[in-house]
Amino acid sequence: MPSALPDGEPVPDDGALPAHALAGAAERPLGFYLHVPYCATRCGYCDFNTYTATELRGTGGVLASRDNYADTLIDEVRLARKVLGDDPRPVRTVFVGGGTPTLLAADDLVRMLGAIRDEFGLADDAEITTEANPESVDPRYLETLRAGGFNRISFGMQSARQHVLKVLDRTHTPGRPEACVAEARAVGFEHVNLDLIYGTPGESDDDWRASLDAALGAGPDHVSAYALIVEEGTQLARRIRRGEVPMTDDDVHADRYLIADEVLSGAGFDWYEVSNWATSAAGRCLHNELYWRGADWWGAGPGAHSHVGGVRWWNVKHPGAYAGALAAGRSPGAGRELLSEEDRRVERILLELRLREGCPLSLLRAEGLAAARRARAEGLLESGPYGEGRAVLTLRGRLLADAVVRDLVD
Ligand code: SF4
DSSP states (O other), X not given: OOOOOOOOBOOOTTOOOOHHXXXXXXXXXXXXXXXXOXXXXXXXXXXXXXXXXXXXXXXXXXXXXXXXXHHHHHHHHHHHHHHHTTOOOOEEEEEEEESXXXXXXXXXXXXXXXXXXXXXXXXXXXXXXXXXXXXXXXXXXXXXXXXXXOOEEEEEEEOSOHHHHHHHTXXXXXXXXXXXXXXXXXXTOSEEEEEEEEOOTTOOHHHHHHHHHXXXXXXXXXXXXXXXXXXXXXXXXXXXXXXXXXXOOHHHHHHHHHHHHHHHHHTTOEEEETTEEESSGGGSOHHHHHHHXXXXXXXXXXXXXXXXXXXXXXXXXXXXXXXXXXXXXXXXXXXXXXXXXXXXXXXXXXXXXXXXXXXXXXXXXXXXXXXXXXXXXXXXBOHHHHHTTEEOBOHHHHHTHHHHHHHHTO
């Protein structure tokens, strides 16, 4: 079951933004997130805004169908052009995520990217990423994406162990994601990410090491490793409540994180965000860095969130309602909020503290500064950067990042 949207004030039918949101836009990078809200089956831990064919049956008719989806999404790209007016910025990053983007034809993804190129232009060094399901791509599919302008690809690997994949309800066979990396490299993808999940019920330390080793053996230049979060309302949460699978505790998550950092740094990967490691600055995900640094991004697709100049808005969630709004010439925006200076200060601390560069101490108030002093004394913040006015997490601080950040925003 997808999670709920926040409340907010209504978005005007034409999607217009307040003038202050566009002021100074030329100075900020602009990215696009394109959401593809379809999956073949729903994984037991997933509460993303995605729909299987069964979940869509009878709820939106032809409008909700994935056959028309690329054209619908292109309508939103054209709306973005109108809303952003004569904004001269070429797009710096495009990220196609889901759901499962590769359930669409490769030509559809290329057409969606083409609409952004036509309407806005792409920066010469634009980063163009799509997420991909290892079972729904083959060399020909990847070749079409590469020829169409994609230069980065992110495969959902999660684990190298069959019994772990089974608990997650992931349908790919172990070994397939690693083969995908080789296929992507062969058709010229410069940057390849593998997504991993740790702390799945039933996973052992050895299973996790085996997953990291298998990922590294495939030769990506980026690895993301996230702790499994059991969201309320998911099938996995129900199975845990019924006692069918055990809940993983925080200590196990911490141990797995330490293993990840040890194995990845031993293989030449540097962390640049708490859950992300890359072999070089060029291997970092620039699109995510735009999010983390408060740049502008337009999120197109059902349930996608956008942020331009301190205005954040989100689209209606259901693919049928989304397509219906665009077909009627209306913005699919469901609600928005205008961020205050205080909202933006807090958000900067929340996001930047998780980065290797950390956040400036000048963002903190008196209580936050006192908490930062304590965190440094307890070995949670690095002393060197602290002396230069930045709060940067140590390895132990990364394990407790959520707690440290809670104290610093006071
Ligand atoms: S493939 Fe990804 S988006 Fe789709 S159901 Fe599984 S976890 Fe969710």
